[in-house]
Amino acid sequence: MFSVFSKEIHLFFSSLIGYIVISVFLISIGLFMWVFSDTSVLDYNFATMDQLFSIAPLVFLFLIPAITMRSFAEEKSKGTIEFLYTKPLTSFEIIAGKFFANFVLVSFALLPTAIYYYSVYQLGSPVGNLDTGAILGSYAGLFLLSASFIAIGMFASTLTDNQIVAFVLGAFLCFFFHWAFTYIARMPVFTTTLDLFIQKIGINYHYNSMSKGLLDTRDILYFFSVIFVFLFGTVTVMENRS
């Protein structure tokens, strides 16, 4: 597992992929948080990081499928998948190695936002007047959300050998699992009876619940289940290659 992991990490940072992903994420989040007057913390007059946590899923929706699209689609189109699958490596090792490499890359994009926390902390009046608990919960939610998106994106990548198809499919599945259930639940047919249940299928509900700073084991379990289901799908698809 570690050999695949380090190979992937090496490829991210020896090519432009890693740097582009990190800078695009930080620039777009930075613009929303500090520059654009509609959403800027400076104009908002409250010491919060809500902007970061509401915009980040949207940025990840495009960024994570862009990272994961190459995971298997590229290996398949180049034929290197035959190289990997004729080496003494199990499907689990290959997929886990790729999963953790993708996760580390996304974490590298997320970690510098700790500076934003420090800035907002210092800007508060009095200094330090912000809800640290909620922010920690939101970070935990965001890490779990990005891991779920990675699992979904990798699954999409196994279904095709075309990277563009993998990207579009990955972005759609991420969108569907994150937001669609919130809106489906609002359809008149479901109101009063099933709406809460349907909302709970979506990632958004659990992400918001964690944003409140409440680390509910049910939410954590939900995220782990999503990750497990999609990684299991990834293993199944890869095992059934003919």
Next chain:
Amino acid sequence: MSVIVQGLTKQYGSQKAVDNLTFEVRPGEILGFLGPNGAGKTTTMKMLCCYTQPSEGTASVCDYDIRTSPLMVRKNIGYLPEHNPLYDEMYVKEYLQFVASIHKIENKQGRISEIIEMTGLGKEQNKIIGTLSKGYRQRLGLAQAIIHDPQVLILDEPTSGLDMNQLIDIRSLIKNLGKRKQSFFRPTSCRKFKPCAIG
């Protein structure tokens, strides 16, 4: 017995790619596959490397069954696939390090320089794989197949698309390997019958 194949069959939909194939290869033997396009040479090799599952029949490599212990089979096989897929964006040495770490080779650096020496990659060892010429790519493909000193070596068209000089180089390299190794298995598919390709 290095390789035992019994009644191996592969069915793709309605097309039978390999039909009830049976043969054996003893240690030290060199075997060549000859046949027209679509005869099932590559499919057979893919099944032996546990890349695809046979529809029927079975095979064993170094007493490990390809159905029940694919990992042990892959450990004992060095495989050069048909189109020699390589990671173009990696450096030659970096790639060999990656392969060595997959095989958990001890004394990685020593083995890598030994392999580079053996395959004549010395001059190209600090280049990016994407910039290598066809002949050197083939040498690198061979290098990754032999780095872990496998009991059985399976090479799929190792000399295809090479010019005469490269052909002679690669062939002598493979021959030298065969002398040093205990068991050596080299199916080579030939589009036209090339006596040289059997080794």
